[in-house]
Amino acid sequence: INCWMASIVTPILDRYGLRTGDADSGLVLRQLAVVVAEARFDMECILCTSPLLLEMDSFFSSADGIADTTSVANMLFDYATDLLEGPLVQSQLDRMLNDASTKCPHSASYQKNFVAAEYEDLEPIQ
Numbered sequence: 001i002n003c004w005m006a007s008i009v010t011p012i013l014d015r016y017g018l019r020t021g022d023a024d025s026g027l028v029l030r031q032l033a034v035v036v037a038e039a040r041f042d043m044e045c046i047l048c049t050s051p052l053l054l055e056m057d058s059f060f061s062s063a064d065g066i067a068d069t070t071s072v073a074n075m076l077f078d079y080a081t082d083l084l085e086g087p088l089v090q091s092q093l094d095r096m097l098n099d100a101s102t103k104c105p106h107s108a109s110y111q112k113n114f115v116a117a118e119y120e121d122l123e124p125i126q
Contacts, residue, residue, distance in 0.1 A: 015119060
């Protein structure tokens with residue numbers, strides 16, 4: 001994978017390992033979409049002593065229960081895609097791109113014992 005990543009435009013990183021310049025160069029995750037058409041939550045009670053468990057099973061099997069479960073599944077996927085499109089994942093992708101050529105044996109920049117570039121810690125805002 002490092003050789004493939006070495007062929008992608010490498011973003012310029014600052015001393016903290018954060019991208020400077022064009023926000024859309026290199027490898028960027030934008031507008032990810034994951035949608036669940038229908039999600040079902042099936043329960044099977046083996047030794048039920050609580051009537052609430054039987055009610056829950058009945059609710060999850062109903063049309064409203066399926067709609068609610070589908071809605072929750074889509075909210076979770078929306079949250080996950082927001083994280084994947086965010087700055088934390090982007091900075092990790094950028095750092096991987098910058099390190100890729102030194103980890104690819106077919107690259108002129110290859111370094112056999114290279115682990116990863118080191119960056120300064122971010123300074124806290126006072």
